[in-house]
Amino acid sequence: MASANSWTLEIASPVAAPRLFRAAVMDWHTLAPKLVADVVASAHPVEGEGGVGSVRQFNFTSAMPFGFMKERLEFLDADKCECKSTLVEGGGIGVAIETAASHIKVEPAADGGSVVKVDSTYKLLPGVEVKDEITKAKESVTAIFKAAEAFLVANPDAYN
Secondary structure, eight states: OOOEEEEEEEEEEOOOHHHHHHHIIIIIIHHHHHHHHHEEEEEEESHHHHHTEEEEEEOTTTSSSSSEEEEEEEEGGGGGGGEEEEEEEEETTTTTTEEEEEEEEEEEEESOOEEEEEEEEEEETOOOOOSSSSHHHHHHHHHHHHHHHHHHHHHHTTTO
């Protein structure tokens, strides 16, 4: 029987929480193909207008072990820079994992920057073992936020 597993991650950033949340989470489907074109070939909304229930798809280059993923927004509190999403298709669903979800919260830090907190839960399919996938997942999430951070630092008027 498959069991549920999880991992957590914290990322410090000099960028204010609302800006980082809007860029790296809410508008990532627009920024990703521009900022990390070596990984994300394209991305677009599939359903909805960006609120709860919306689905967006990311199409990946050969740098990723799967061609695409679709995620559905399950919870959103934009004022608190917090959301929860579920992987609904691609990204290893049906191949290695049964379900996967992420809870992301970007909290203000005392220095004016922010701390990104990610809690990811997943259920592996029977017989599947985790090797270095968690490390790769953490590196990918960190790369997303650091790419958005670099863009925001270089463009101080963006996402204000």
